[in-house]
Amino acid sequence: MNNNLLSKIxxxxxxxxxxxxxxxGIPLLIRFASQNFKVIxxxxxxxxxxxxxxxxxxxxxxxSSCIEDAILNGFESTSDFSRINEVDAIIICLxxxxxxxxxxxxxxxxxxxxxxxxxxxxxxxxxxxSTTYPGTTEEEIKPHIESIGLKIxxxxxxxxxxxxxxxxxxxxxxxxxxKIISGHTSSCLKIAEELYGSVVDEVIPVSSLRAxxxxxxxxxxxxxxxxxxxxxxxxxxxxxxxxxxEVISGASTKPFGYTPFFPGPGLGGHCIPIDPxxxxxxxxxxxxxxxxxxxxxxxxTNMPKWVIKKVVEGLENHEKEISKSKILVLGLAYKxxxxxxxxxxxxxxxxxxxxxxxxxxxxxxxxxKFPKMxxxxxxxxxxxxxxxxxxxxxxxxxxxxxxxxDFDMLKKASKLLVDTRGRYKKPCSNIISA
Amino acid sequence: MNNNLLSKIxxxxxxxxxxxxxxxGIPLLIRFASQNFKVIxxxxxxxxxxxxxxxxxxxxxxxSSCIEDAILNGFESTSDFSRINEVDAIIICLxxxxxxxxxxxxxxxxxxxxxxxxxxxxxxxxxxxSTTYPGTTEEEIKPHIESIGLKIxxxxxxxxxxxxxxxxxxxxxxxxxxKIISGHTSSCLKIAEELYGSVVDEVIPVSSLRAxxxxxxxxxxxxxxxxxxxxxxxxxxxxxxxxxxEVISGASTKPFGYTPFFPGPGLGGHCIPIDPxxxxxxxxxxxxxxxxxxxxxxxxTNMPKWVIKKVVEGLENHEKEISKSKILVLGLAYKxxxxxxxxxxxxxxxxxxxxxxxxxxxxxxxxxKFPKMxxxxxxxxxxxxxxxxxxxxxxxxxxxxxxxxDFDMLKKASKLLVDTRGRYKKPCSNIISA
Numbered sequence: 062m063n064n065n066l067l068s069k070i071x072x073x074x075x076x077x078x079x080x081x082x083x084x085x086g087i088p089l090l091i092r093f094a095s096q097n098f099k100v101i102x103x104x105x106x107x108x109x110x111x112x113x114x115x116x117x118x119x120x121x122x123x124x125s126s127c128i129e130d131a132i133l134n135g136f137e138s139t140s141d142f143s144r145i146n147e148v149d150a151i152i153i154c155l156x157x158x159x160x161x162x163x164x165x166x167x168x169x170x171x172x173x174x175x176x177x178x179x180x181x182x183x184x185x186x187x188x189x190x191s192t193t194y195p196g197t198t199e200e201e202i203k204p205h206i207e208s209i210g211l212k213i214x215x216x217x218x219x220x221x222x223x224x225x226x227x228x229x230x231x232x233x234x235x236x237x238x239x240k241i242i243s244g245h246t247s248s249c250l251k252i253a254e255e256l257y258g259s260v261v262d263e264v265i266p267v268s269s270l271r272a273x274x275x276x277x278x279x280x281x282x283x284x285x286x287x288x289x290x291x292x293x294x295x296x297x298x299x300x301x302x303x304x305x306x307e308v309i310s311g312a313s314t315k316p317f318g319y320t321p322f323f324p325g326p327g328l329g330g331h332c333i334p335i336d337p338x339x340x341x342x343x344x345x346x347x348x349x350x351x352x353x354x355x356x357x358x359x360x361x362t363n364m365p366k367w368v369i370k371k372v373v374e375g376l377e378n379h380e381k382e383i384s385k386s387k388i389l390v391l392g393l394a395y396k397x398x399x400x401x402x403x404x405x406x407x408x409x410x411x412x413x414x415x416x417x418x419x420x421x422x423x424x425x426x427x428x429x430k431f432p433k434m435x436x437x438x439x440x441x442x443x444x445x446x447x448x449x450x451x452x453x454x455x456x457x458x459x460x461x462x463x464x465x466x467d468f469d470m471l472k473k474a475s476k477l478l479v480d481t482r483g484r485y486k487k488p489c490s491n492i493i494s495a
Numbered sequence: 496m497n498n499n500l501l502s503k504i505x506x507x508x509x510x511x512x513x514x515x516x517x518x519x520g521i522p523l524l525i526r527f528a529s530q531n532f533k534v535i536x537x538x539x540x541x542x543x544x545x546x547x548x549x550x551x552x553x554x555x556x557x558x559s560s561c562i563e564d565a566i567l568n569g570f571e572s573t574s575d576f577s578r579i580n581e582v583d584a585i586i587i588c589l590x591x592x593x594x595x596x597x598x599x600x601x602x603x604x605x606x607x608x609x610x611x612x613x614x615x616x617x618x619x620x621x622x623x624x625s626t627t628y629p630g631t632t633e634e635e636i637k638p639h640i641e642s643i644g645l646k647i648x649x650x651x652x653x654x655x656x657x658x659x660x661x662x663x664x665x666x667x668x669x670x671x672x673x674k675i676i677s678g679h680t681s682s683c684l685k686i687a688e689e690l691y692g693s694v695v696d697e698v699i700p701v702s703s704l705r706a707x708x709x710x711x712x713x714x715x716x717x718x719x720x721x722x723x724x725x726x727x728x729x730x731x732x733x734x735x736x737x738x739x740x741e742v743i744s745g746a747s748t749k750p751f752g753y754t755p756f757f758p759g760p761g762l763g764g765h766c767i768p769i770d771p772x773x774x775x776x777x778x779x780x781x782x783x784x785x786x787x788x789x790x791x792x793x794x795x796t797n798m799p800k801w802v803i804k805k806v807v808e809g810l811e812n813h814e815k816e817i818s819k820s821k822i823l824v825l826g827l828a829y830k831x832x833x834x835x836x837x838x839x840x841x842x843x844x845x846x847x848x849x850x851x852x853x854x855x856x857x858x859x860x861x862x863x864k865f866p867k868m869x870x871x872x873x874x875x876x877x878x879x880x881x882x883x884x885x886x887x888x889x890x891x892x893x894x895x896x897x898x899x900x901d902f903d904m905l906k907k908a909s910k911l912l913v914d915t916r917g918r919y920k921k922p923c924s925n926i927i928s929a
Contacts, residue, residue, distance in 0.1 A: 195735050225749060232751070239748040265748045267741055275737050276745035279728060280753050283746070286724050287717075290787045294713060297774065300781040301629050303709050307701055311710035312717070314673040314699045315659060317666070319714050320754040340731065347734040352794070353724045356786055 066184045066218065069149055070255045073097050078148030080173050082109050082138060084331070084401075085190060085224040086154035087123055092235040092260050094131035101148055102138040113138035121400040121427055122229045142173075145180035150188065150256055154224060156331065157191045163338040163358070165194060167201060174205050181209060181217070186252045188220035192278065192336045194343035195271040197221075203245065214246030220253040221270040223277030229399045239263040243273035281336040282354055287322040288333065289357030292364055295324035304494060306483035326460050326481040326495075327364035327406025329395025334361065334404045365409040371495035372414070372458060372479055379477055381455050388418050389444070389454040391471070392461020393425040400427035402434070407460040412437050414458075422454075426465050448474040459484060500618045500652065503583055504689045507531050512582030514607050516543050516572060518765070518835070519624060519658040520588035521557055526669040526694050528565035535582055536572040547572035555834040555861055556663045576607075579614035584622065584690055588658060590765065591625045597772040597792070599628060601635060608639050615643060615651070620686045622654035626712065626770045628777035629705040631655075637679065648680030654687040655704040657711030663833045673697040677707035715770040716788055721756040722767065723791030726798055729758035738928060740917030760894050760915040760929075761798035761840025763829025768795065768838045799843040805929035806848070806892060806913055813911055815889050822852050823878070823888040825905070826895020827859040834861035836868070841894040846871050848892075856888075860899050882908040893918060 069075040077093045079086045082104040090100045104110055112119055114137060116129040128136075145151060155169040170191055181187075187206070189198050198221045203213060211217035222242045227233055240261045244250030250266055257264045267273045291309070298305040305324055313321045328334045337354040344351045373383050395405035402408060407423070414421045422444045423431070431441040444450065451457060451474035459471070462482040472478060472485065472492065479493045503509040511527045513520045516538040524534045538544055546553055548571060550563040562570075579585060589603040604625055615621075621640070623632050632655045637647060645651035656676045661667055674695045678684030684700055691698045701707050725743070732739040739758055747755045762768045771788040778785045807817050829839035836842060841857070848855045856878045857865070865875040878884060885891060885908035893905070896916040906912060906919065906926065913927045 195737060227751065230751065238750060241745050241748070263748075265745060267745050269737070271735065272737050272741050272745065275732060275735070275742045279742050279746045280749055282728070283721075283724070283753055286720070286787075290717070290720050293785065293787055294716070297778050297781070297783050297785060298709060300778070300783045301705065301709070303629060303703070303706050307706050308709045308713050311675050311699060311701050311706065312713045314675070314697075315714055316672060317661065317664065319717055344731050344734070347731070349731050349734045351727065351731060352790055353720075353727055353787075356790055360786070 066149060066186060066252060067255055070252070070259060073259070075149040075256075076101065076147055078103060078145055078151045079154060080104075080151065080177075081154040081156070081169075082106075082113060083154065083156065084120070084228050085226050086152075087118070087120065087128075088226060088235050089152065089154060089190075089224075090136060091123075091127045091131050094134040094136045096260050097134060098259075099135040100131065101144060102136065103140070103142060103145070104138065105140055107140055110138040110140050120228070142176045143180050145177040146182055149184070150186045151177065152188045152190060154190050157193050157335075157339070158331075159335050159338055163341065165339050165342050167193065167197065170197075171201060174202055178205055178209060181206065181211065183211065183216040186218035186220060186249075186256060188222050188253065188256070190222055190224040192223060192281065192332065192339065193274055194278070194339040195274040196343065197274060198270040199245065214248045218249040218252040219245040219270075220249055220256070221273045222253060222257060223273060225277075225280075228401065229396075235261065237262050239265050241265050241267060241273050241276050243267050243270045245270055275340075278336055278340045281332050282340065284322075285328065285333045285337045285361070286353045286357045287320075288325070288328055289360040291322045292324045293360050296367060299494070304483075304486075306486065306494070309483075323483065325364070325406070326368045326410060328361040329403065329405040329407075330401065331403045334358075365406050365413060368406075368410060368458070368460075368479070368481055368495050369413055369417075371493060372456060373417075375477055375479055375493045375495075376456055383417050384419060386418050386455040387420040387453065388414055388422070389451065389457045390414070390421065390423040391425075391457060391459045391466065392463055393423055393428045393431070393443075394461050394463075397461055397463045398465075400425075402428065402432055405461075408434065408437050410458070410460060411439065411441075415439065425461070426463055451475055500583060500620060500686060501689055504686070504693060507693070509583040509690075510535065510581055512537060512579055512585045513588055514538075514585065514611070515588040515590070515603075516540075516547060517588065517590070518554070518662050519660050520586075521552070521554065521562075522660060522669050523586065523588060523624075523658075524570060525557075525561045525565050528568040528570045530694050531568060532693075533569040534565065535578060536570065537574070537576060537579070538572065539574055541574055544572045544574050554662070556832075576610045577614050579611040580616055583618070584620045584686075585611065585615075586622045586624060588624050591627050591769075591773070592765075593769050593772055597775065599773050599776050601627065601631065604631075605635060608636060612639055612643060615640065615645065617645065617650040620652035620654060620683075620690060622656050622687065622690070624656055624658040626657060626715065626766065626773065627708055628712070628773040629708040630777065631708060632704040633679065648682045652683040652686040653679040653704075654683055654690070655707045656687060656691060657707060659711075659714075662835065663830075669695065671696050673699050675699050675701060675707050675710050677701050677704045679704055709774075712770060712774045715766050716774065718756075719762065719767045719771045719795070720787045720791045721754075722759070722762055723794040725756045726758045727794050730801060733928070738917075738920075740920065740928070743917075757917065759798070759840070760802045760844060762795040763837065763839040763841075764835065765837045768792075799840050799847060802840075802844060802892070802894075802913070802915055802929050803847055803851075805927060806890060807851075809911055809913055809927045809929075810890055817851050818853060820852050820889040821854040821887065822848055822856070823885065823891045824848070824855065824857040825859075825891060825893045825900065826897055827857055827862045827865070827877075828895050828897070831895055831897045832899075834859075836862065836866055839895075842868065842871050844892070844894060845873065845875075849873065859895070860897055885909055 118125045242253040295305040341351040457475040676687040729739040775785040891909040
């Protein structure tokens, strides 16, 4: 066992290097800094590095004062990856998106490993937090470390500990969310226990890196499948003229065996639409099927089209053609009260509607300008949300039900309102559930 | 509004008639009787009627003393359906199974309606509690009542209120499980509120019979799909040499957004394998799909075969051929601590194993003799569970993990033990997870 690194963690002289200053890395650096660890935040984007060094947050749900406090505790950000040799524990919080055809894209992680490889040294620990398929840490990271002569479990420590960030959730944070940890050897696990145990209330060791990788996937697969299920149930209930939201609130009164999930216009965010396919890809190598994941993907991906069908039908029932209609979409973020548009179904909906409607505008209190995205290029800005302006549209489509919206006013001001979130419980002549 | 029936319920002079003295009807009659209602229990099986009138329970999880207490409060059972004219509220607790090809079999309910039809009269309420597809109460029951000149909502009251019985669950009973209620008219709902409100802590009114029918289906579809999902995840994890039970307990430490379900040898009981297909059947009439339900059905139905594959592989790895092997199956009930074999995967497993193994015996502390079943005819009795006897089998297959079992002893005594319930967490040379 390596007592050098262990004692450095214990007396908090260990320097923590976090790779990726994003939704996961920032809350984690704040937590480590608050526990008096010196933290260096690595990112390739100079703009982010500069903002952080000025004590500025670029996320709506994270206060700049938290970054300022971290700086007072020695935090600094850099794009100079050679400084990896200064740190004792390297924590990788980089995205793991999908390529075309739902194939895992590990390039952010692998490229970072190749970048830091020349600066790795004895007595360091490396922990991967990115969500990925079982086997990644051992198959994709371990060989790089061994190739430079480091002995894992003796003078280098390899850890997998999945992030469980839920941006904007006020009840949970990196301190009070129990953290799954795993190590390639028992010494690696010991280091993981010490490292995360010094900043998290409860660490949960599992028996292998693989089991820890699978744990995170199971959590997100459970969500993706249940959202898919309730979206399919919405379509069935709608056909039978039953309000799915009434049914869900009825079922939620069962005191055991039922947990509500809510249908919506589709699935967004960086995790739920993407992570499950990491398992699908890996399962193929073992000749086993992940049919629930694939079905959930299909159902959830098709929801924007279903919403548009309801929009077109709603207009027709009010003697309006879609091609002559002005439409206002409310909410661009993938969930309420945040400013994150990653995989947001609103973007797909606006893009599809723009092809068939006369005018499509949007409003989002947190997103002034339609962001540049890989697959979509739309030059739009958030419009004003006055009663007069709302009333000038033929149809208002509620996609993201930010709590800041005045739902009574929206109902009054809209000629016709399509509600994809079940915000309006009571039947009303100008409101359509979708 | 009919004040006659309402006041009879209020002053508890209303007589309650329950049709079907089974898993749902018996706890319900006990509850009504305990609240000083006179209850008549109807059943076509004379044997059940006689036992009840002698104060005897025929279910392991229901004490005979509860029936005796009900008798003291005026309870009696009969197979004479003409006595329906004596009762004020008729509650139907009859099975709704499936015919071949997963088609709803409403014959128990419809036949009972036809039987009681000549004895229906003004100022009665009829409540259906059986799980069924949205539309059943209005399409299949209402016409019968109207055909004899009764006016629903004026002099007769039609209710749907799904049962939520969980046999053997010590924490919940008909008093403390909130009860969904619905009525064909607002007067019907008012009667439902009064009727169930006098015996249940909390009643939950929903807006239509259809919505109430769908509510119960959603609850059971959620369970069927999540069990299907985790069964598929078990197969995937097993292929990757990951223990799914470790992964589930890891994921269960997430304090939000995850609810554990547990894989098993297949799906049993009267509800979860059956009810979802009621929606599937109805959805076809509306040209909408229920793909999650169908997939869950496929995955869960195939689990017994997967278990047998693991049994065969396990024997082969220990140099034993299945055709020369003696196998002991532990547990026949569909879930632990009860004596109910309806749809139990153990039955399917024993039946399939009997075709390929030398000998297949079973033990279940609650089921002495293999019961007669529609699809299976096996002449077997529960064998003795001594260490010596256990050790005489080549393989012990744990299908139902009754808490009464001595799991340490089983492990010690078994040459080879296949565990379908994740009871044995630690790897062990004579234990195989399946």
